Amino acid sequence: MRFFSSRENLLPAALLLAIGIALVAFNLIVTARRSLIPLALDAEVIDIDIRREKHPPLDDVHLVTFSDGRTMQVDREIAGKFIVGDQLRKRRSETTLLVNDRPLALAWSADAQGMSPAMRVAAIALAGVAVMAASSRIA
Amino acid sequence: MRGIATFAAFLIVPALAIAFGYGIWLGHRTDYVGHFLAGAGGALALLSIAAFAIRLSSGIALGWPVVGICLVAIALGAVTEATIFRNAKFDEVDFANQSLGAVLAGLGVLAIDLRERWNLGLTALGLAASVVLLATGWHYAFL
Numbered sequence: 507m508r509f510f511s512s513r514e515n516l517l518p519a520a521l522l523l524a525i526g527i528a529l530v531a532f533n534l535i536v537t538a539r540r541s542l543i544p545l546a547l548d549a550e551v552i553d554i555d556i557r558r559e560k561h562p563p564l565d566d567v568h569l570v571t572f573s574d575g576r577t578m579q580v581d582r583e584i585a586g587k588f589i590v591g592d593q594l595r596k597r598r599s600e601t602t603l604l605v606n607d608r609p610l611a612l613a614w615s616a617d618a619q620g621m622s623p624a625m626r627v628a629a630i631a632l633a634g635v636a637v638m639a640a641s642s643r644i645a
Numbered sequence: 646m647r648g649i650a651t652f653a654a655f656l657i658v659p660a661l662a663i664a665f666g667y668g669i670w671l672g673h674r675t676d677y678v679g680h681f682l683a684g685a686g687g688a689l690a691l692l693s694i695a696a697f698a699i700r701l702s703s704g705i706a707l708g709w710p711v712v713g714i715c716l717v718a719i720a721l722g723a724v725t726e727a728t729i730f731r732n733a734k735f736d737e738v739d740f741a742n743q744s745l746g747a748v749l750a751g752l753g754v755l756a757i758d759l760r761e762r763w764n765l766g767l768t769a770l771g772l773a774a775s776v777v778l779l780a781t782g783w784h785y786a787f788l
Contacts, residue, residue: 514706514707514708515706515707515708515755515759517708518708518709518711518712518755519708519752519755521712522711522712522715522748522751522752522755523748523752525715525719525744525748526745526748526749526752529741529744529745529748530745532737532741533738533741533742533745536737536738536741537738557732557733557734558732558733559676559732559733559736560676560732560786560787561675561676564673564674565674565676566733567733567734567736569734579734616671616673617671617674617738619670620670620671620672620673620674621670621671622670623666623669623670624663624666624667624669624670624671624677625666626666627662627663627665627666628663628666628745631659631662631663631749632659632745632748632749632752634659635655635659635749635752635753635756636752638655638756638759639655639752639753639755639756639759640755
């Protein structure tokens with residue numbers, strides 16, 4: 507068996523696959539950032555806003571505004587661990603957050619942990635269909 | 646029959662594989678798989694009609710039009726996520742998941758068309774599948 511490449515589909519399929527892989531990476535980055543682990547922080551909490559979504563409390567949105575101007579969505583597991591006025595400090599990629607100089611252990615949320623294998627499956631499936639979109643088998 | 650098998654192999658099976666991935670590892674967030682399925686269904690409806698229209702009216706390659714339609718579907722998804730489906734905020738992860746569904750639908754249509762030139766039967770199949778995907782997606786995203 508051999509394969510021939512469909513020239514007319516090669517670039518469009520490659521572009522769609524690239525968009526798909528970018529979306530996979532985006533999902534991984536966004537869910538990881540919500541744990542605060544990848545980020546460096548040295549700011550005071552000036553507002554915490556909890557907003558309801560479709561399946562409360564599972565998908566409640568916890569928005570934290572920092573004194574450096576950033577407003578970020580954070581995992582609900584850690585959003586309840588600090589209050590307005592707390593000073594938060596950590597280095598990039600560290601799993602310990604200092605809340606008013608008291609250490610708080612950070613962990614990857616169920617979302618971040620689940621996203622990694624789920625997006626691996628998505629990337630493999632997209633790549634498989636992309637190969638099939640750009641090539642056909644000759645018996 | 647061959648058209649149905651090709652359709653299943655390049656669209657339904659990969660969509661189910663990805664959906665099961667969400668279900669197994671992100672089962673606590675049914676809205677994620679809901680958005681993925683709805684994105685695939687919405688894009689597939691647009692792609693099915695557009696692919697048939699292109700195949701009827703001209704002999705041009707389907708590749709770039711499919712990319713364009715996928716981008717339109719992704720943009721429509723962004724607009725609906727920011728407006729009528731906006732609850733707490735514009736959810737970037739919901740947007741990414743529904744866009745992944747649109748990308749899979751685009752790649753699937755290209756893979757199918759390469760083997761079975763897109764025809765009326767595939768259009769009907771695509772529209773029927775899109776209704777099922779949208780209804781299932783709605784169920785998991787909102788109910």
